[in-house]
Amino acid sequence: MSEYDYKHLLVVEDGPILRVTLNRPEIHNALNDRLVDELNHMFTLLHSRADLRVVVLAANGRNFCAGLDLTERTGALADTGTAIVEQRRISRIVLSMRSCPQPIVALVQGAASGGGMALALAADVRVATSAARMNAAFIRVGLSACDIGVSYFLPRMVGASVASEYMLTGRFIDAERGRHLGLFARVVEPDQLSAEGESFVRDMLHATPLGLRLTKEALKHAIDAPGLEAVIALEDRNQVLCAQSSDFAEGIAAFREKRVPRYDTVPGVAHRG
Incomplete structure (x- = not known):
């Protein structure tokens, strides 16, 4: 920039x-x-x-x-x-x-x-x-x-x-x-x-980077989706993708420990301390 x-x-x-x-x-x-x-x-x-x-x-x-x-x-x-x-x-x-x-x-x-x-x-x-x-x-x-x-x-x-x-x-x-x-x-x-x-x-910023991006994407498509089945298929895809991320475990841990989560800044890159 x-x-x-x-x-x-x-x-x-x-x-x-x-x-x-x-x-x-x-x-x-x-x-x-x-x-x-x-x-x-x-x-x-x-x-x-x-x-x-x-x-x-x-x-x-x-x-x-x-x-x-x-x-x-x-x-x-x-x-x-x-x-x-x-x-x-x-x-x-x-x-x-x-x-x-x-x-x-x-x-x-x-x-x-x-x-x-x-x-x-x-x-x-x-x-x-x-x-x-x-x-x-x-x-x-x-x-x-x-x-x-x-x-x-x-x-x-x-x-x-x-x-x-x-x-x-x-x-x-x-x-x-x-x-x-x-x-x-x-x-x-x-x-x-x-x-x-x-x-x-x-x-x-409390959301995982991937979860935040996929939520915006899904909302955009859901507005013009042809029906409920199409939206649910997109939601299912998003949840499977997010659950495979290491940030999912970090989000659960942060919730249980009542602290701010420490997510990867860029998806696919290891935590930075």
């Missing part, structure tokens, strides 16, 4: 945790071309980093992300071919977020609009401040509200009727409604946001 020259992202490796912060506060962390490329690079690289187990996605400033940086857009792109390439550069971010093996905890403050909403929804857990709000802003600037995975994530999380309410209007989902709908795991005051996020990270 450190070899890449990030300009608009702050990327810090903290043991098994990767802390990623959107860092364009002067323009509400809007997504310009450089930030899109940096997010794509970072989330793609995570696929090969088995030593990193959890990602915390945060943002500097008052707002999480205002969506696409419209100061860099003057209207329609020159041709359809150019437009689809540009569109897929942006949508590839959420595909990488969902396929990377690490669970992502998003800390959302202020507005998460358009692409910012997509980033928040693509995370695995969202913690928000009481001032947080999200909207499918695309529909308010001449586009469809179905963009960057929002039309996939939102109806699966809140149901088709509620998704229609917000996507057809571009209205904001405020923090309290978001908590009620299950979009936000917790809603806290701004000075508690980081600490609340850390509580989820600590609990995730």
